[in-house]
Amino acid sequence: MQLELSAEDAAFREEMRTYFTTEFPQDIRDTVLEGRELSQEQIVRSQQALNAAGLAVPHWPEEWGGRGWTDLQRHLWHEEMQAAGVPTPLAFNASMIGPVIAQFGTEEQKARFLPATANLDIWWSQGFSEPDAGSDLASLRTTAVRDGDDWIVNGQKTWTTLGQFGDWIFTLVRTDPEVKKQAGISMLLIDMTSPGVEVRPIELIDGSHEVNEVWFDDVRVPGDLMVGELNSGWTIAKFLLGNERVGVAPVGATKRALATLKRNAGDLLDDPLTRARVAELENELLALELTALRVVAHSAGGEPHPASSVLKLKGTELQQAVSQLALDLAGPGSLAYGAEDDSEVPGWARRSAPTYLNLRKASIYGGSNEIQRQIIARTILGL
Amino acid sequence: MDFTYDDEQTALREAVRGLATKAYGSFEDRRQVVAQAPGFDEAQWARLAEMGVLGLPFSEDDGGVAAGPVEIGLVCQELGRVLAPEPFLASVVHAGGLVAAAGSPEQRADLLGRLAAGEIVLAAADTSPGDRWSADGGGVTAAQDGEAWTLTGVRDPVPNGARADHLVVTALLPDGGTGLFVVEGSAATRSDYAVIDGSRAARVQLDATPAVPLGEPGHDLRPTIATISDITRIMGAQQALGVMQAQVASTTDYLKSRKQFGVTLNSFQALTFRAADMYVSLELAHSVVDWATMVVGSGTRADIASAADRVGLQVSRAARHIGQEAIQLHGGIAMTAEYSVGVRTAHLAVLEQWLGGAQHHLTRLAATVTDHETVEALG
Structure with missing residues (x-):
């Protein structure tokens, strides 16, 4: 047991942090950090910047732009990206069809689609x-x-x-x-x-x-x-939905959302009940992040750690819980959803209600949380 | 970064598990042992000493083997798994930890040497009626007359206090601050009682009772006392982890075997989903317990205090959830004293007091939320 990163992994993390916070387009980060919606153009530009830096599809086969990183390195890449407000590469391209074509596609399909998929020339x-x-x-x-x-x-x-x-x-x-x-x-x-x-x-x-x-x-x-x-589509679909061990839970993004909320909350944080809710969320996020680290550190043999099923379930619950706290702290300000940009109600408060409602999706998509409980009960507990 | 045991640690775990399971694998054996004073098996205490377990945390000069927090934690976990009543946490981790941190070389060699050899039991006496996890020594005052010291006051509850050969007592010093003293068990007025999980505690009354200062007399030891309390909490969380693992395993087995309405209980999704949620609580708690244990090995006093708060909150919450659900999913059988599941939940409620309880830790953590932007797992 050892808590510290190896010197190599610590240097890797620093390299990621430096790129994401100093070289990546600032306007895109600002949009994410302020919780605003990314434009199509920004999403494309973001992925193309990452791809040019070799950071869009690190988990693909090296022949097609992969980097041969360990799961832990991919985890660090993913966390640093989210912490910096860099959008993660478009999941449909980078996490879904890219790995599928690389695994199951013909040589013609690979050559035709993979480079364009990595660079988001095809959406x-x-x-x-x-x-x-x-x-x-x-x-x-x-x-x-x-x-x-x-x-x-x-x-x-x-x-x-x-x-x-x-x-x-x-x-x-x-x-x-x-x-x-x-x-x-x-x-x-x-x-x-x-x-x-x-x-x-x-x-x-x-x-x-x-x-x-x-x-x-x-x-x-x-x-x-x-x-x-x-x-063979069902086999491919299971591969697509089940081969992900890194980034299952939105740890970095939720940590950042909570940190931003604390900054925005100002003297609302003088209320001991609010402070207790924040403290409880921070502790649960720590538990989630540590669990994600246990999973990536132990899945070297190819088989995911059994605790990986916990990540989606708890990760989405915490993501939703932070959005609920934001709604509560916004209070009546949350009604100013449709107000113009010159509204005196701050942007985070105006966005709190749609964000709260939007994130209800998180426990439904990607295998609903009831499906996750079924997986835990059947596959892990043998029930 | 690594969350696995090395080969030696795995071997230690297997050895301790073997010894603990042999003694208490049958819950009825545990019932028999705790039914009479001193509430644990002296022969098993001696076997733990023979295996080297009782000297694990202490330096070689003090008769120990200088093992780290991971080793101590896995012992706690294995003892928790079978509800072993021997006072490893109370006597070795807490009281022994205080002696190791504050005692003179002679005191350490004497007390810890005999503790490691299984010849004595120590008890830490740091809580008075009404206290809530404070390490400031209130409730007992120390008085000095020349070279001689005496203590006056009441400590209650003192885990294993009636059986202890020596009590390690916190006390307010005449010139301010808190000191640590060793009191002969027989010199105190003690009344033994049962705790709800079958373990024993005592009321200890000191009335100008002779006492020997640990280490340099009159020195304020509050930071040391607090750190040892924090380490004890983290090891208590390890013990709770072993208990919770056993609760989840028992519940899962029961759902697979118990039949109602002509089918096994795992036919009912309302029940299997609740078991899945128990597993979620268990794994999240497990991650924080491993982390806090590693912080003991590498962190500062402040890091360890913070880790104790975080693990205290996480594990107290998980202990309530898993303990309550284990009883509910078993049904009436878990309400009986002859069945392990309900007693495990009782033990978790006791360990919560060792940990400090969720609300205590949440209050402390809530005070710090504006001191940092995020809480970082990797520093």
């Missing part, structure tokens, strides 16, 4: 969830039927985050309706400019346009855009 969207297939993803109904070498896709996806910016969408489709539901699914890469693809916005309770419906009406997809074998 990927995720075509998994459907109106009747949420946590029960395998019951999806979007179909792909063969027509010569091509596939004809019909159906509807939903909850497509930032789909309004999407160039391509990686899509789970039913290619065999006759077999057990998991066994008849494949993954197609679909150009969103194809005739028959339509993106419709969904307005959310926080007033944002963050997610979309994507409709497919006789969309023709060339056969060489299937990833992996026919009917």
